Every structure is written in structure tokens, then in C-alpha cells.
Amino acid sequence: MLIPNGSVFMPPVLTLTGIPGLESVQHWIGIPFCVMYFIAVIGNSLILGIIKYEHSLHKPMYIFLAMLGATDIALSTCILPKMLGIFWFHLPEISFEACLLQMWFIHSFQAVESGILLAMALDRYVAICDPLRHTTIFSQQLLIHIAVAVTLRGAILGAPCLVLIKCRLKLYRTTVISHTYCEHMAIVKLAIEDVRINKIYGLFVAFCILGFDIIFITLSYIQIFITVFHLPQKEARFKAFNTCIAHICVFLQFYLLAFFSFFTHRFGAHIPPYVHILLSNLYLLVPPFLNPIVYGVKTKEIRDHILKIFFSKKLS
Template sequence: MLLANGTCFKPSIFTLIGIPGLESVQHWIGIPFFISFVLATTGNGLLIIIIHRKRSLHQPMYVFLAVLAAVDLGLTICITPKMLAVFWLQSKKIHFDSCLIQMYFTHTFQCMESGILLAMAFDRYVAICDPLRHSAVLTKKVLITIITLVTTRASVIIIMCPLLIKLRLTHFRTTIISHSYCEHMAVVKLATEDVRINKAYGLFVAFSVLGFDVIFIFLSYVFIFQAVFKLPQKEARFKAFNTCTAHIFVFLQFYILTFFTSFIHRFGFNVAPYVHILLSNLYLLVPPLLNPIVYGVKTKQIREGVIKMFASKG
């Protein structure tokens, strides 16, 4: 309902405009996004199927990789179809509650991905620093516990973001979201009320989840590199380091994109809006696209599984 001052009271519908400033070329931008969506869903789907079918891959590292692939799959499906509908079909309307649901799942999957990367770093730490106890430490029960904790942490800590919007914010100066999906800060900035609590909680989530995970992943690799450099043989050092390269690459591209986009979105007042939105889209779509490619190239068993799957179909 529109008020006299032009603000909206509890709007039932929001409008996603896509990429502000690039509306005239969004249909072209949608093409690489669609290709990324197809490759990401195919690659992560193949990872899950291969790890499930191949018993030799039923090890902690590959179990975590399968969960990571499932999270990436969920994240891609959560945002890309609506984004493409905005770009190609001009289907820009989204219900208020649907927007909050998309926001919840988008950020939950992000937090889950960070938690799984931390779990994978812990797996590499035990495998290299205490290899004789690896199977005793990372038992099936421990794996289930870690995955449950990662899922629960993300689900519980993120639920407050849409709830604070739903319960606290009642007046919005516009219903137009200058974004291609319902991102937390993009919605919060539309409110005419005091949003300091919403912003503070968003920063709390970023630092308590991503910051916490980055610190412990960094410490894990400090101990890993110390153990690797103490190995007497050059070949042993190379082999140990090689087992970590895929995870290091995935870790770096995920966190660098995440932190850079987060700070640009909050503090980059002189950056063009379309740069904000393109970066926000890329940091959600690039990791699901690259992760299966990186692990597929680096992991011999996964490459063999893909070859056998297509060879048998052929």
C-alpha cells in the first residue's frame, strides 16, 4: 500500500531489475550465465553420481567433496533460473516472502560451502600431519557429525537475516531491487527505517562464519606446510603438496571473491552499480562452475569415473 510520502507499507511484491545500467544488454549477458548454469549443474551432478557409485571414493575427502557439489548445485538452482527469467523473459516480479526464502537459501548455501571447505582443510591436515590416525579420527560417525554441524550452523545463523527484515522493517521507499536476486543488503537498503541492526547482523554473519572459517583454514595449512617441508624426500613433499593444490585453489577463489564482493557492496560507494551486481553474480556462480572442473582435473579416480560413465553409455 502506498502512503502519502511515497513509501510502501509491507509491500507484497518486489521487482528485480537485473543489472542496473545494463538492462539493454541483459539478454546477451544471460547467455554466458546460462552456459555456466548448465556446466555447473552437469559437473556437480556428475561428481555426486561418481562418488556415490565408486566405492573407492567413499573416503572423507570425497564425501566432503560430494557434499560441496550438492551445496553448489543447490546454490546454482536457487538463483540462476530466476536470474535468467529476469534477463530473458522480463519476469521481474517476486513475492515478498519468496524473496526472503530465496535470500535465506542463497546465504545458507554460501555458509555451508564455507563450512565444508573448513572440513576439507581439517581432513587434509589429519591426512598429512597425522596420517596413521586418519581413518581412526575421521570415522563415518565423525563425518556425519561434521556435516550435520555445518548444515545446522548455516541454517540457524542465516534464518535471522530474513526474520529481521520480516519483523523489523515495515516501510520501504521503493519495491525495486537493484539486483538480479534477493541479496540481503540489497533488500535492507530499500527500507526507510533504522537498519543498523540488520546491517550489524549481516556483518556479524560474515565475520563469525567466513572470518572464523578463513582463520582456521589458514592455520590448518600453516601446520600442513610445516609437515610437508619436514618430509625428507623431495618426491614425498611434492606428492603431499599436490594433494592440497585443488583445495587451495577452490579455497582462494571462493574467499577472495566473497570478501571482495562483500566489502565493495558495503563500502564501495564510488563503484558503478553494475559492477556491484556483476561481482555479486560472479562470486555465486563461479565457484559452482570451477569446483567440479578443478577436482575433476586433479583427481585421477574422478576422471576415470567420468570416462567410464560416458564410455559405457557410448
């Protein structure tokens, strides 16, 4: 195999450029991203603390919410410190191994979050469509199994990406990644060798996680809506539907941003690169930022405890 001039064999260090085309304003873009991150960490930590110390909230719905909050904190923390290092401190370099590790963490936590959203949809399905068996079905043992399963699914499905890149891609035409973080396809496109297997596996993982989960979430909510509309009392219908509004908002923001980012990245060749990068960043930062706000506003139990905390502090 001929080695093109200028190619690099197994580069020890890669360079993240940030947002191509917006380099002159990246330091300003970092400000709203930083604000979103701090709100995400503070909001999700507050919800985690409330659920942990309030025994009345030790129910499947709130345990899944705590898992979602912990995942959101981890996911946003995977990308933002390095991103701000690029934007504010001109620190674009990252070791090859650290880049692969960041990529694995990001895609693993994305898969975990999607799995938790699926579990939350199934929890609401059983609670509304078969309420008498809800406590029996969603036992503490099942919750532990779900937590382990969604975590292992994300970690295991993301691991082959590391192996395929590390073992099959040796020569790189450049060490510069036109992105703010180490994303799978952004790394693969740097390679000179045949990358079809990497691309096919990336699509396979996306379908196995996002495709599978969104199909079952959609089916669950179709059945929930059918059940709710057949409830005899108007008040019961309103209460049942109201418990699902926050979940629906969270599902829509996560999956709509995911599909926008996915399709523009793979089929939007005519779209400017900075649009791809901004959508990818928003996909990872907006859900962790909005989820605690949505649940804090729409979930009465969470809202009451938050108001109690701040009201008590004000009185003291």
C-alpha cells in the same frame, strides 16, 4: 512517526531490476550465466554419481567433495532460474515472502559451502600431519556430525535476518530492488526505518562464517606446508602437496570472490552499481562452475572414472 509520501507498508510484491545500467544487454549476459549453470549442474552431478556408485571413493575427502557438489547445485539453482526470467522473459516480480526465502537459502548455502571447505582443510591437515590417526578421527559418525553441524550453522545464522526484516522493517521507500536476486543488504536498503541492527547482524554473520572459517583454513594449510617441507623424501613431498592443489584452488576462488564482492558492496561507493551486481553474481556462479572442473582435472581418482565413463561410451 511520519510516513513519507510514496512509501509502501509491507509490500506484497517486490521487483528485481537485474543489472542496473546494463538492461539493454542483459539478454546476452544471461547466455554465459546459463552455460556456467548447466556446466555446474552436469559436472557436480557427474562427480556425485561417481562418488556414490564407486565404493573405493567412500572416504572422507570424497564424501566432503560430494557434499560440496550438492551444495553448489543448490546454491546456483537458488538464483539462476529467476535471474534468467528477468533477463530473457521480463519477469522481474517476486513475492515478498519468496524474496525472503530466496535470501535465506542463498546465505544458508553460502555458509554451508564455507563450512564444508573448512572440513576439507581439516581433513587434509589430519591426513598429512597425523596420517596414522586419520581413519580413527574422521569416522563415519564424525562425517555425519560435520554435515549436520555445517547445515544447522548456516540455517540458524541466516534465520534472524528473516525475522529482523519481517518484524522490524515495515515501511519501504520503494519496492524495486536493484539486483538480480534477493540479497540481504539490497532488501534492507529499501526500508525507511533504522536499519543499523540489520547491518550489524549482517556483518556479524559474515565474520562468524567467512572470517572464522578462513582463519582456521589458513592455519591448517600453514601447518600442512610446514609438515610437507619437512618430509625426508622428495617424492612424498610432491605427492602430499599435489593432493592439496585442487583444494587450494577451490578455497582461493571462493573466498577471493567473496571478499571482492563484500568490500566493493560496502566500501566501493564510487564503483558503478553494475560492477557490484556482476561481482555478486560471479561469486555465486563461478565456484559451482569451476569446482567440478578443478577436481575433475586435478584429482586422479575422479579424472580416471570420468575418462572411463566417456571412453566406455565411445567404444560402445
